[in-house]
Amino acid sequence: MLKRIDDMxxxxxxxxxVGEVEDDDWTDDVEPLLxxxxxxxxxxxxxxxxxPRSGEIEGDAFGADAxxxxxxxxxxxxxxVVSDEDWMRPALAALSFLLPGHAKAFRNTEREAAKAWLAAG
Structure with missing residues (x-):
């Protein structure tokens, strides 16, 4: 599930x-808000x-986002993107040419710094 973060x-x-992220989580929860x-x-x-509370993410969820x-x-x-997964930084760097604007990876301990970086945009 993709849970909206209230204190943004x-x-x-x-x-x-949170837990497994399914295809419909993007189209039903995120896309309408965007x-x-x-x-x-x-x-x-x-x-x-x-x-640490995230689980498996279905491939179609990433596809719908893209x-x-x-x-x-x-x-x-x-x-x-906040994650302690080692593959996240190089993956985000490799895909950054496809992403409009700026994209940046942060560790789980840097969650507040990620929010501040977004707000400074």
Missing amino acids: PAGTIGFEA RELIAGGGKVRMLYVLG KFRARHLSSFERLA
Whole structure:
């Protein structure tokens, strides 16, 4: 499940993976909020937390995210990913040329720094 993070700075939105993340979690929970933000003329500054409570993430959930970004390239300003997974930093760096705006990886202990970085955007 992707759980919305309530204590986000103004102008940002955040989600935490809790347990298994299924395909519908993106399309049912995240995408409608992003559509509303974009329709209002806002830029997306988003936090993903893949912390110790996260489990398996279905491949189609990532695919739905990528398709949405491709359709709304100019609307994404910053993406912060919080995870202690060693593969996250090089993967995010390798994909950064596909991501609009800026993308940055943070460790789980740097969650508040990730929020501050998004807010400074």
